[in-house]
Amino acid sequence: MNHVARLQSSAEFGSIYERARLILADGWPVVRLAKSLGAGISGRSTGSGITYTLAHTYGGGHRVFLVGGSTPASLEAAAAVFRENGWLVESEQAPMGWLGSADNMRELAARVAAFGADLVLIGVGSPLQERVAVSLLSAQGVTAVLMGVGASIDFIAGETARRAPKWMQRLGIEWLHRILTDPGRLLKRYVGDVVPFLRVVRQSHANSE
Structure with a gap:
């Protein structure tokens, strides 16, 4: 929902999305909106879920670079x-x-290229991780799949207390858990996302009629 809201006001964020080859819905409000518009989407695809699956699947010598x-x-x-x-x-x-x-970003790109990474998981928060992905996408010698994964690296490390319990995830209220665990940072952000997201909902349904 935060990304949908941000896309309404940030041309930079929109240009980043235009570079993406695959966009996944990580958030129940977005999934429910998509379903209501007839999209063939079965549920969320979370960065933390994808990262967990990758980390616990045999890599076969493939190269992953964690940021x-x-x-x-x-x-x-x-x-x-x-x-x-x-x-x-x-x-x-x-x-x-x-x-x-800029020097650090050039150094990072050079390391990713020299390592021959097949996959780069960027877990530094949005919109910074999207900016990093675009920078790496444009860097010489970087051929990896690039994915923004938020706090997933910490989850894989075993800091599971920062993620909502399974029952909250199933009910689609993981956002509530996140607010309760970090209200100073997230309450204002979530509240600020509601109005622009509802505008998108209304406009989307109007355009589909």
């Missing part, structure tokens, strides 16, 4: 899970502000 993690220790713990399942792993924790440097 993010709240601490160096959590990043290394996540990398260890991938390695245990047959992935070759390189990583960059990218602490706060690190990705704001």
Whole structure:
């Protein structure tokens, strides 16, 4: 829902979406809107779910580059899970502000290219992770699949307390759990997303009539 809301006001974010080869619905409001408009979509495809599946599926020597993690220790713990399942792993924790440097971004792109990454999972939050993906997409020698995965690296590291219980995920109220665990950051964001998202709902149904 946050992405739908942001797309209404950010030309930059819209240009990033135009570069994407695959867009998945991570959020029940978006899924329900899509279904109401007749889209053939069965449910959410969450970054955390996809990352978990990848980390626990035999990698067969494929190369994954992890960008993010709240601490160096959590990043290394996540990398260890991938390695245990047959992935070759390189990583960059990218602490706060690190990705704001053009030199650091060039260094990251060079490392991704030199590693020959098949997959880059970027878990530094939106819209920064989308900006990083576009930068890597345009970098020489980078041929990997690039995916924004939010807090998924920390989840893989075992910091499961930050994710909603399974029953909340099934009921589609994971957003409530996130607000309760980080109200200072997320309450304002979620509330601010509601009005622009409802405008999109109304306009979408009007256009479909």
